Every structure is written in structure tokens, then in C-alpha cells.
Amino acid sequence: xxxxxxxxxxxxxxxxxxxxxxxxxxxxxxxxxxxxxxxxxxxxxxxxxxxxxxxxxxxxxxxxxxxxxxxxxxxxxxxxxxxxxxxxxxxxxxxxxxxxxxxxxxxxxxxxxxxxxxxxxxxxxxxxxxxxxxxxxxxxxxxxxxxxxxxxxxxxxxxxxxxxxxxxxxxxxxxxxxxxxxxxxxxxxxxxxxxxxxxxxxxxxxxxxxxxxxxxxxxxxxxxxxxxxxxxxxxxxxxxxxxxxxxxxxxxxxxxxxxxxxxxxxxxxxxxxxxxxxxxxxxxxxxxxxxxxxxxxxxxxxxxxxxxxxxxxxxxxxxxxx
Numbered sequence: 001x002x003x004x005x006x007x008x009x010x011x012x013x014x015x016x017x018x019x020x021x022x023x024x025x026x027x028x029x030x031x032x033x034x035x036x037x038x039x040x041x042x043x044x045x046x047x048x049x050x051x052x053x054x055x056x057x058x059x060x061x062x063x064x065x066x067x068x069x070x071x072x073x074x075x076x077x078x079x080x081x082x083x084x085x086x087x088x089x090x091x092x093x094x095x096x097x098x099x100x101x102x103x104x105x106x107x108x109x110x111x112x113x114x115x116x117x118x119x120x121x122x123x124x125x126x127x128x129x130x131x132x133x134x135x136x137x138x139x140x141x142x143x144x145x146x147x148x149x150x151x152x153x154x155x156x157x158x159x160x161x162x163x164x165x166x167x168x169x170x171x172x173x174x175x176x177x178x179x180x181x182x183x184x185x186x187x188x189x190x191x192x193x194x195x196x197x198x199x200x201x202x203x204x205x206x207x208x209x210x211x212x213x214x215x216x217x218x219x220x221x222x223x224x225x226x227x228x229x230x231x232x233x234x235x236x237x238x239x240x241x242x243x244x245x246x247x248x249x250x251x252x253x254x255x256x257x258x259x260x261x262x263x264x265x266x267x268x269x270x271x272x273x274x275x276x277x278x279x280x281x282x283x284x285x286x287x288x289x290x291x292x293x294x295x296x297x298x299x300x301x302x303x304x305x306x307x308x309x310x311x312x313x314x315x316x317x318x319x320x321x322x
Contacts, residue, residue, distance in 0.1 A: 002089075003237070010016075015033060016033055016036040016318075017318075017322060018033060018037075018096070018315075018318040018319050018322075019318070019319065019320070019321075019322045020138060020140045020319070021138060021202050021319060022132045022140070023138075023140045023149055023150075023315065023319070024125070024128050024129065024132060024136055024139065024141045024147070024149070025141065025142060025147050025149055025183070025186065026147065026149040026152050026153075026183045026186040026187045026190065027102065027186045027190075027212060027216065028149075029189075029190065031192075033189045034153075034156070034190050034191065034224075035191070036188070036318070037153060037314050037315055037318065038153070038156060038160060038311070038314075040156050040268070040314035040317065040318060041153070041157050041307070041310040041311040041313070041314035042157065042310070043159075043314075044310050044313045044314050044317075045122055045184055045307070045310040047075050047318070048083060048310070049299065053083050053084065053231065054084075054085075055080060055084060055085025055086075056084050056085065056317055056321050057084035057086030057316060057317070057320060057321065058084075058085035058086065059086075059087050060081075060084075060086040060087070060116040060117070060320055060321075061084075061086065061087050061088075061089060061114065061115040061116055061285075062077070062081045062086055062087070062088050062089065062115060062116065062117045062118070062119065062316065063089045063091055063111050063114075063115040063117070063118045063119070064077050064078065064088055064089065064090050064091065064118075064119050064121075064142070065091045065092075065093065065096070065098075065107075065118065065119070065120045065121065065122075066090070066091070066092050066093065066121045066142075067092075067093040067098075067120075067121060067122045067123060067127075068122065068123065068143065068188070070121055070142075070143075071282070072159070072281060072305055072308055072309070073121055073142050073143060073150070074121075074307040076305075076309040076312055077109050077119055077142065077312055078090065080310075080312045080313035080316060081316065083309075083313060084316065084317065085090045086116075086250075086316075088101060089115065096217075098277040102125045102133050102150065103130070103135065104130045104134070105130045105131065105134035106273070107131070108130070108131040108133075108134035108135035108139070109134050109135065109136075111135065112134075112135045112137045114121050115137060116137055116138075116320055117137050117138045117139075117145045117316065117319060118131065118135060118137060118138070118139050118140070118144040119139075119140040119141075119322055120140070120141065120142055121126050121142040121143045121144075122143070122144050123144065124144065124145060125141075125144040125145065125146035125147065127144070128141050128144055138319040138320065140315065140319075141201065141322075143179065144179065144181060145179055145245075146179055146206065146209075147179050147182050147183045147186075147209075148183050149183050149187075150279070150308065150311060150312055150315070151180055151183065151280050151308070152180075152183040152184055152186070152187035153187070153311040153312075154304055154305075154307040154308045154311045155184065155187065155239070155278060155280070155304060155312075156187050156188075157307045157310065158278065158303050158304045159193070159237055159278075159301065159309050161307075162237075162238075162276050162300060163236060166191040166193050167190060167191065167192035167193070167234055168192060168193070168194065169188075169191075169192075169193040169194065169237065170193075170194050170196070170234055170235050170236045170237070170272070171184070171188055171193050171194065171195045171196070171235060171236070171237040171239060172195075172196050172197075172198060172208075172231045172232045172235035172237065172238050172239065172271065173195060173196070173197045173198070173231075173239045173240070173241075174197075174198045174228055174238070174239070174240045174261040174263060174267075174288075175198075175199060175203075175232040175240050175241055175243055175258055175261050176197070176199065176203050176232055176241065176242075176243050176244075176245070176254075176258060176289050177197060177199050177203050177204045177205035177206070178241060178245050179245070180241045180280050181197060181205045182205050182206050182209045184192055184239065185197070185205055185209055185210055185213040185221075186209060186212065186213050186216065188213070188217070188221065188222070189213040189217030189218075189221040189222065190216055192217065192219065192221075193221075193224070194220065194221060194223075195213075195221065196222075196223045196224075196225060196230075196231050197222065197223070197224050197225070197231070197237065198225050198226070198227065198228045198230065198231025199224070199226065199258075199261065200226060200257045200258060200259055200260075200261070201226055201274055202257075203257065203258065204224055205222075205224075210222050210224070214224040221307075228260055228261045228267055229247075229267070229270055231261075232267055232268070232270050232271045232275075233270060233271070234271070234272055235271040235272060235275055236271075236272045236274070236275055236276070237239050237275065237278060238263055238268060238271050238275050238276070238277050238278070239277075239279070240261075240263045240277075240278075240279055240288045240289055241279065241280055241288065242282070242283070242284050242288055243255055243258045243284070243287055243288050244284075244289070255287065258288070261288070261299060262287065262288055262289065262290065263277060263288065263289045263290070263293055264289075264290045264292070264293060265290070265292055265293060268293060274298075275298065276298050276299070276300045277289070277294070277296070277298050277299045277300065277301070278295055278300060278301060278304055279294065279299075279301045279304070279309070280304070281301060281304075281305055283301075296297075
């Protein structure tokens with residue numbers, strides 16, 4: 001496909017092909033490719049609403065492997081494959097030989113003989129890398145402890161629906177610098193948005209990812225601050241996530257450290273007057289965000305959750321059929 005990219009000479013047409021590629025990190029996409037995925041997702045969303053989606057994955061099998069429980073990831077991927085006419089195969093780790101010691105690489109080699117793509121929701125990023133190196137079909141990171149690229153694609157799609165152009169958009173992320181924060185650093189850098197991460201000392205996003213984001217988008221593409229009020233100042237998007245990620249040990253100290261970074265009406269009042277609130281869900285209501293904010297008029301979390309379906313459908317189309 002071709003998309004319009006803006007270079008020094010203005011609008012130009014560039015060929016974009018993701019066929020046969022892996023998506024283990026947001027940084028696996030170039031700015032032009034990321035824009036193309038968002039364009040395709042918006043088109044898919046409109047076609048789906050009109051009931052005009054073409055079964056472009058007819059005859060395609062997509063394996064969805066879950067080492068972690070899931071609501072949005074599982075249902076959105078299954079729905080995307082169904083809408084496109086393909087067949088999702090949902091596989092849980094305890095149902096596979098993975099649960100009895102078979103290597104991730106051997107699982108990838110075998111599944112590549114049966115299916116056309118694999119999405120893995122796992123703990124370790126190294127599992128994804130091993131799977132991708134062994135598999136001969138596209139592998140998608142459906143979440144790891146290091147990154148959550150499909151979530152960031154949905155986040156950027158939602159921001160674009162609200163604000164239009166993402167270039168220069170001011171985004172604040174508050175709380176734990178987890179996998180969502182890591183992918184958001186890279187995604188914002190690729191589209192030219194400016195991300196300010198507000199967290200207590202010791203809770204920052206992965207340092208190597210922050211550095212990679214700054215190399216992609218410039219030194220000011222990601223700013224780390226330790227005061228929540230400073231983080232949300234003039235922000236057009238205020239984003240938060242749970243303080244204790246799946247698999248982490250819950251502790252009173254963690255919650256006490258992160259308590260000042262709760263997104264509530266008082267903190268939101270310091271942001272841009274038309275700022276919207278985002279959360280990747282599930283939310284621990286009353287901890288990182290209040291009910292008043294999550295259910296309030298500035299919340300776009302349900303649009304954000306819906307857009308997981310659309311970006312993943314777009315991604316699967318582009319990886320498998322172009």
C-alpha cells in the first residue's frame with residue numbers, strides 16, 4: 001500500500017509493506033509504517049461499522065498463545081481474526097508442551113507448520129525473541145513484561161481521533177514505569193508527540209528504552225519528572241495504569257510511593273482544559289484513578305479499549321496479506 005508521508009519537500013507517496021514481519025516492539029515500525037497501521041485501522045473501523053469488512057484472512061489460521069490471563073487482548077485478537085474471515089486458535093501455556101518443558105523455539109518451529117501467524121502474551125521478552133527467531137511466520141507481541149506494542153498502537157489511534165495531528169501532542173503518563181509506559185515512550189517518539197512521565201524515583205521506565213525513544217524522536221521526546229503536578233501541566237492526554245502489574249508482588253510500600261500520582265479531579269484540573277484521560281485497563285478503581293475520572297466526561301478509555309480490535313485487525317492484514 002502507499003501512504004502520504006511528510007518530508008522536507010512536503011507530501012510524498014511511500015510504499016509500505018509489513019508482509020512476513022514480526023512486531024515485538026513499537027520500534028519495529030518506522031514512523032511511516034506506524035502511520036500506515038493507524039490509517040488502516042481507521043479504515044477498518046469505518047468498514048466494520050458499515051458491515052463492509054472483506055474476509056481478507058479467509059483460509060488463514062492465527063495462533064494466540066497466553067501465558068498470562070487476558071480479557072481485552074484475547075477478545076480483541078479473536079474478534080479481529082473472525083471479522084477478517086480467518087480462524088483464531090486460542091492456546092494456553094498449560095495446554096501446550098510449553099507447560100512441560102518444551103522450548104519456546106521448538107514450539108515456534110512446530111506451530112509455523114500449522115498456522116500463518118502467532119501472537120504471544122508472555123512474561124519475558126526473551127520468550128518472544130526466541131519464538132520469533134525460530135518461527136517462519138510473523139510473531140506479534142501481545143504483551144510482555146518489557147513492552148505492550150499493540151496497546152500503544154490503540155492508544156495512538158485514540159489520541160489521533162481526539163486531537164487529530166499527533167505531532168507535538170503533549171502526553172502525560174503517571175505511575176509505574178511499566179511495559180505500557182515503555183511502549184508509550186517509543187510510540188510517542190515515532191509520531192512526534194511529547195511524553196512526560198511522572199513517577200516516584202525508582203519507578204521510571206526502562207532506561208534503555210527511554211534512550212532509544214530519545215534517539216528516535218529527539219532528546220525532548222521523553223521527559224522524566226518526579227512531581228505529579230509537573231507531569232500533567234498543559235498535558236492534552238493524561239494516561240495512567242495499574243500500580244502492580246500482573247506477576248509483580250503487591251506491597252504496601254509500592255502503593256504508598258505511588259499514591260501521590262493518582263489521577264483524580266484535582267490533578268486533572270492542572271492539565272489542558274480539554275485534556276482526555278486514558279487507561280489501558282483493567283483499572284484498580286480508587287488506586288491509580290478515581291471512579292469520578294474514569295467514568296467522567298473526559299475519559300476515553302472505552303474508545304481506547306475498542307481500538308485494540310481495529311489496530312490488531314489492521315496489523316494482521318498488513319502482516320499476512322499486505
